[in-house]
Amino acid sequence: MKLLQNKVAELFENGTINLMIGFKEALTKQPVPCFIEKASEIEQLIYTKDCKNNLSVYLHKPEVKQAGKIGILANIATLRALVQLTSENQFWDIEKTVLTVNDKEEVIVFSDMEEVEAYVQANFPEFSEEDLKLLDYLESLSREDRWKYWTEQFSACIKCYACRAVCPMCYCPQCTVECNQPQWIKTSAQTTGNLEWHIMRAMHLAGRCINCGECGRICPVGIPVHLLTVKMNQDLFKEFGTKSGFALKGDYALNSFKPDDKEGFIK
Amino acid sequence: MSEFEPKIVAFVCNWCTYAGADLAGTSRTQYASNVRIVRFPCTGRIDFMLLMKAFENGADGVIVSGCHPNDCHYTSGNFHARRRWIVFRSILDLIGFDTDRITFSWVSAAEGKKWANLVDEVTDKIKAKGPFTDLDKLDGVQLKELYDEAITK
Incomplete structure (x- = not known):
């Protein structure tokens, strides 16, 4: 912990950063995000295995961008998000310094995104076993039962859009769900509209979702929405061999094609 | 009661399938009249939300x-x-949406016959399946029922 704090203090001192996004202790077990603007506040900065939030979502916020030079303490999911977002040219207007703490509790300060890319590729996260188990279970059900399961889940959705707010890949200034000419998605929290919303969200994240699972974790009514994107990521890798948040260069899965892509359903 | 006539919406591209359907028409090929064709500049323009909206409506x-x-x-x-x-398709499949109701196909401008056969096939398939009510059943208040009730009063 001291090591991390010293490193960040150093960065503040030599003017590399003037805002640090990291974690601080909370009343509950899981640490919460914190914003450090001066060196005197550094003592609250911590990093543990329970630091799960994907902090890269804050880098889209204008009030954060204002700081100009931003340090970000990243877990592996956040690093992956940073790689994906860089490949989508999202960080042209800020200078960021990326820090992480590896398994041996060493603090790494990356000098550029190429280093982050190499680190991500060396430590590429697998799908969580819990998610795979749930998916296997769902896939073992009949179609009607799956439909029943998901429509029951979606009927609980209150359309708070927390899944969108927490997602680092959902940065469009205007989302299709807010478009009212035409009204693609019903605004009231009815099951049909909820279903359409979740399908649309998953489709717009196809090939871009970096599988941090924040959407499922944040859902106030406990819908496992992240399973849709987990399944999608699995399929994209199986069908096209693409991985999101893996490389700084290159197209994302739905932005590119191969003439010999295989499918078995087009007549 | 008369036989169930399904409503089928076809999203087709301007350059191949629309021309193919046109060919089926000009060569006087008979096929099921259940299909409503919506012409698009290209299949790349056919957003998945349009498919959802078709089912919803x-x-x-x-x-x-x-x-x-x-x-x-x-x-x-x-x-x-x-x-x-x-x-x-894989997302719809995970959710349990009836993907058999969506038919994807390649039909070129020269394949008027293939288009006619495709529409006939799909019509028969959907007739066998019956009306699509999965989405209607979802929302507690069924507008159509309320409408019918109001009309009869």
Whole structure:
């Protein structure tokens, strides 16, 4: 912990950063995000295995961008998000310094995104076993039962859009769900509209979702929405061999094609 | 009661399938009249939300059709569309949506006969399946029932 704090203090001192996004202790077990603007506040900065939030979502916020030079303490999911977002040219207007703490509790300060890319590729996260188990279970059900399961889940959705707010890949200034000419998605929290919303969200994240699972974790009514994107990521890798948040260069899965892509359903 | 006549919405591309359907018409090929054709510039333009909206607004089946691979007027629109459909189908499948009601096809401008057969086939398939009510059943208040009730009063 001291090591991390010293490193960040150093960065503040030599003017590399003037805002640090990291974690601080909370009343509950899981640490919460914190914003450090001066060196005197550094003592609250911590990093543990329970630091799960994907902090890269804050880098889209204008009030954060204002700081100009931003340090970000990243877990592996956040690093992956940073790689994906860089490949989508999202960080042209800020200078960021990326820090992480590896398994041996060493603090790494990356000098550029190429280093982050190499680190991500060396430590590429697998799908969580819990998610795979749930998916296997769902896939073992009949179609009607799956439909029943998901429509029951979606009927609980209150359309708070927390899944969108927490997602680092959902940065469009205007989302299709807010478009009212035409009204693609019903605004009231009815099951049909909820279903359409979740399908649309998953489709717009196809090939871009970096599988941090924040959407499922944040859902106030406990819908496992992240399973849709987990399944999608699995399929994209199986069908096209693409991985999101893996490389700084290159197209994302739905932005590119191969003439010999295989499918078995087009007549 | 008369036989169930399904409503089928076909999203087709301007350059191949629409011309194919046109050929079926000009060569006086008889096929099921259940299909409503919506013409698009390219299959790449056919957003998945349009399919959802078709079902929401009462379609019983949907056909999506465009140029064969390598025949796209815009070179690569159908290749992009193909990838999108693969992902879209897998998500619908996970959710348990009845993917048999969506038929994807390649029909070229010369395949009037194939188009007529496709529409006949899909119509028969959807007739056997019956009306699509999965979405109607979801929302507690069924507007159609309320409407029918109000009309009869």
